[in-house]
Amino acid sequence: xxxxxxxxxxxxxxxxxxxxxxxxxxxxxxxxxxxxxxxxxxxxxxxxxxxxxxxxxxxxxxxxxxxxxxxxxxxxxxxxxxxxxxxxxxxxxxxxxxxxxxxxxxxxxxxxxxxxxxxxxxxxxxxxxxxxxxxxxxxxxxxxxxxxxxxxxxxxxxxxxxxxxxxxxxxxxxxxxxxxxxxxxxxxxxxxxxxxx
Amino acid sequence: xxxxxxxxxxxxxxxxxxxxxxxxxxxxxxxxxxxxxxxxxxxxxxxxxxxxxxxxxxxxxxxxxxxxxxxxxxxxxxxxxxxxxxxxxxxxxxxxxxxxxxxxxxxxxxxxxxxxxxxxxxxxxxxxxxxxxxxxxxxxxxxxxxxxxxxxxxxxxxxxxxxxxxxxxxxxxxxxxxxxxxxxxxxxxxxxxxxxx
Numbered sequence: 001x002x003x004x005x006x007x008x009x010x011x012x013x014x015x016x017x018x019x020x021x022x023x024x025x026x027x028x029x030x031x032x033x034x035x036x037x038x039x040x041x042x043x044x045x046x047x048x049x050x051x052x053x054x055x056x057x058x059x060x061x062x063x064x065x066x067x068x069x070x071x072x073x074x075x076x077x078x079x080x081x082x083x084x085x086x087x088x089x090x091x092x093x094x095x096x097x098x099x100x101x102x103x104x105x106x107x108x109x110x111x112x113x114x115x116x117x118x119x120x121x122x123x124x125x126x127x128x129x130x131x132x133x134x135x136x137x138x139x140x141x142x143x144x145x146x147x148x149x150x151x152x153x154x155x156x157x158x159x160x161x162x163x164x165x166x167x168x169x170x171x172x173x174x175x176x177x178x179x180x181x182x183x184x185x186x187x188x189x190x191x192x193x194x195x196x197x
Numbered sequence: 198x199x200x201x202x203x204x205x206x207x208x209x210x211x212x213x214x215x216x217x218x219x220x221x222x223x224x225x226x227x228x229x230x231x232x233x234x235x236x237x238x239x240x241x242x243x244x245x246x247x248x249x250x251x252x253x254x255x256x257x258x259x260x261x262x263x264x265x266x267x268x269x270x271x272x273x274x275x276x277x278x279x280x281x282x283x284x285x286x287x288x289x290x291x292x293x294x295x296x297x298x299x300x301x302x303x304x305x306x307x308x309x310x311x312x313x314x315x316x317x318x319x320x321x322x323x324x325x326x327x328x329x330x331x332x333x334x335x336x337x338x339x340x341x342x343x344x345x346x347x348x349x350x351x352x353x354x355x356x357x358x359x360x361x362x363x364x365x366x367x368x369x370x371x372x373x374x375x376x377x378x379x380x381x382x383x384x385x386x387x388x389x390x391x392x393x394x
Binding site: 004005006007008009011012013015016017018023025026027028029030031032034036038039040041042043044045046047048049050051052053062063064069086087088091 | 201202203204205206208209210212213214215220222223224225226227228229231233235236237238239240241242243244245246247248249250259260261266283284285288
């Protein structure tokens with residue numbers, strides 16, 4: 001190969017999702033021109049992720065410790081549990097700054113076709129936590145699609161025997177969007193979920 | 198920070214061009230789920246690039262040796278030199294498989310506004326190589342834009358005193374394109390450069 005090192009970097013970067021040859025090439029030459037410190041920080045972050053990342057034994061968030069920082073944080077309301085499908089969803093909710101409780105990652109959603117039956121999700125652990133923490137509210141923040149809905153309904157049923165409020169995140173129009181472009185289902189959900197001003 | 202390791206990886210990935218928070222997040226969680234071997238290969242490729250990449254002392258291509266593989270390759274026609282602006286351009290030309298000569302990287306293009314005067318480019322080295330190699334053809338493959346054109350014209354002038362054929366890569370319609378969508382300049386260049394069939 002003519003340009004061994006760069007060609008290797010390009011091949012490696014192409015393993016990432018959404019990165020084709022052209023993008024990989026652009027990234028590779030950008031990395032080549034970066035300061036050594038900056039470039040090595042990227043490599044180190046990748047290595048660290050693989051070497052140190054593990055799941056929190058309580059909520060299944062990603063962490064480098066036994067228990068994640070959110071679960072360890074004494075300031076957070078331990079009586080509210082927000083249920084999400086994937087660890088990455090926690091990041092999204094955290095960035096809103098509108099939730100101060102704990103999380104629970106299901107590690108997927110119910111999808112019988114894909115062989116994802118409820119027993120493969122961290123539902124037993126969720127029920128245990130609801131009991132142990134004496135939770136007052138469980139917010140179901142699974143995805144607003146068929147699998148997420150099914151999962152939310154399933155958990156909703158299981159929690160009926162617990163003395164806990166179960167809520168589902170709201171459906172509606174995305175902010176900054178245009179009513180013109182809203183699909184009918186979303187729009188009808190938005191009307192259904194209208195609130196008094 | 199809630200998710201130190203992942204958050205750090207996201208921050209690091211966001212340093213790359215065209216990678217915003219959302220893409221970085223997607224990549225980070227993808228890396229998290231990759232095999233350790235695959236992920237580390239990416240990190241290693243980045244480190245290698247920074248540690249071992251240097252410029253070929255003859256053509257200024259990127260290499261990990263004193264002289265790059267293309268310049269070392271005895272099979273290549275040393276009498277043809279293809280002049281490009283950046284090392285990344287070599288990769289593009291190489292992939293066409295339609296050139297078997299050597300390259301010469303200028304390390305930029307003439308652009309007086311940006312302070313890129315001809316003396317900052319590897320032009321002296323090019324002239325020396327043309328002389329030393331007894332080159333028969335110099336192909337100017339600088340970009341088809343103002344800077345690239347200016348650079349090509351400049352080098353063309355300098356090479357007039359040498360006994361060497363100087364060519365410029367062809368302008369025309371991109372393959373697979375539609376004549377309908379061609380801009381006027383390209384189309385007029387395509388007509389101007391028409392060839393007998």
